[in-house]
Amino acid sequence: MANNKLKHLAIIMDGNGRWAENRGLKRVEGHKKGAEVVRDITTYASNHHSIETLTLYAFSSENWKRPRLEIEFLMKLLDNWLKNELETYHKHSIRFQAIGDISKFSKKLQKRIYDTQEATKNNKGLIQVLALNYGARYEIVDTINRLIKDNIEISEDNISTHLQTPYSDIDLLIRTSGEERISNFLLWQLSYSEIFFTQTLWPDFNPQELEYIIENFKNRKRRFGAIF
Ligand code: FPP
Numbered sequence: 001m002a003n004n005k006l007k008h009l010a011i012i013m014d015g016n017g018r019w020a021e022n023r024g025l026k027r028v029e030g031h032k033k034g035a036e037v038v039r040d041i042t043t044y045a046s047n048h049h050s051i052e053t054l055t056l057y058a059f060s061s062e063n064w065k066r067p068r069l070e071i072e073f074l075m076k077l078l079d080n081w082l083k084n085e086l087e088t089y090h091k092h093s094i095r096f097q098a099i100g101d102i103s104k105f106s107k108k109l110q111k112r113i114y115d116t117q118e119a120t121k122n123n124k125g126l127i128q129v130l131a132l133n134y135g136a137r138y139e140i141v142d143t144i145n146r147l148i149k150d151n152i153e154i155s156e157d158n159i160s161t162h163l164q165t166p167y168s169d170i171d172l173l174i175r176t177s178g179e180e181r182i183s184n185f186l187l188w189q190l191s192y193s194e195i196f197f198t199q200t201l202w203p204d205f206n207p208q209e210l211e212y213i214i215e216n217f218k219n220r221k222r223r224f225g226a227i228f
Contacts, residue, residue: 004218009045010170010193012056012185013038015177015201022201028073033203034080039088044207046092046126048214053127053168057185061101061135078132079109082116089116099164100134129165133224136187139164165189172217174210192224226227 016030023029039211045054059074066074082096090098096116103110113132143162144154152158160169170186170193178199182190196213198205 002219002221003029004171004194004220005050006048006214006217007050008053008055008168008170008172008189009051010057010173010186010190011041012057012173012175012183013202013205014175014179016203018177019201019203027070028077030201030203031074031077032133035077037203037205038081039085040207041205041210042094042126042128042201043088043092044210045128046094051126055128055131055165055170055186057134057183058130059100059132059134060183061133061138062184064104075105075109079112082112086116086119089120089123089128093123094120095123095125095127095131096120097127098132099129099139100132102105102132102140104133129183135184137184140188143200154228159188163188169193172196174198174213176200176205192222194220194222195220 013034016034017027018030020027020030021142038058042054045051058078063074064071085096088094098113098117102113104218105113138205140159140163143159143164147158147162152162162165165186169191170189173182173186173190173193173195175181175195175197178197180197194217196216196228198213
């Protein structure tokens with residue numbers, strides 16, 4: 001029987017807007033509740049015996065197409081959330097890392113992101129990676145351009161180790177809300193990942209459901225292209 005080890009978990013957190021609309025609330029209320037779920041899931045992952053990295057899609061490079069007020073709300077929420085989260089990061093020895101092009105964010109938010117990375121860099125537990133203004137195609141092109149500039153051979157190994165996310169390949173990707181797409185998330189790192197789609201909207205997602213999905217993952221036959 002398979003007993004796969006889950007080291008790197010990635011999640012596309014989707015459905016905040018629908019969760020709020022279903023309740024007659026403004027979409028931003030879904031984001032607020034979604035941010036609380038990020039904390040619950042991160043805490044669960046940090047206590048899990050095998051998870052080393054949790055990568056969460058928090059803002060894609062396509063999300064700029066949303067109404068200006070919603071974007072402003074998300075930026076403010078992220079800033080406040082990081083400020084308040086420092087306690088949780090230290091309590092569970094979590095290291096925070098951002099990936100994506102954060103130069104498009106306000107100076108204040110950029111500083112918050114850098115300061116949080118700096119403050120948690122010696123924490124030895126879970127690495128929580130937030131993908132912020134992230135797009136995987138851009139990441140791959142940018143990596144290849146850096147390799148060319150530094151005169152390094154273009155090879156699978158060199159690309160893998162020079163990506164913004166040189167942590168490890170992803171073992172399991174979860175997407176909430178019933179949408180079954182990758183949406184330009186971690187295209188290179190997902191090559192051999194198991195994928196699980198759930199109908200649950202992100203604000204309703206919880207550690208119990210994550211545990212169920214991890215059990216399902218453990219029993220999957222991962223072949224990495226070979227025949228076992
Ligand atoms: C998708 O819901 C979610 C996002 C655009 C971003 C994820 C943001 C959060 C979970 C909250 C903030 C996160 C942190 C780390 C503070 P959607 O708006 O696309 O939902 P919909 O598809 O139902 O419209």
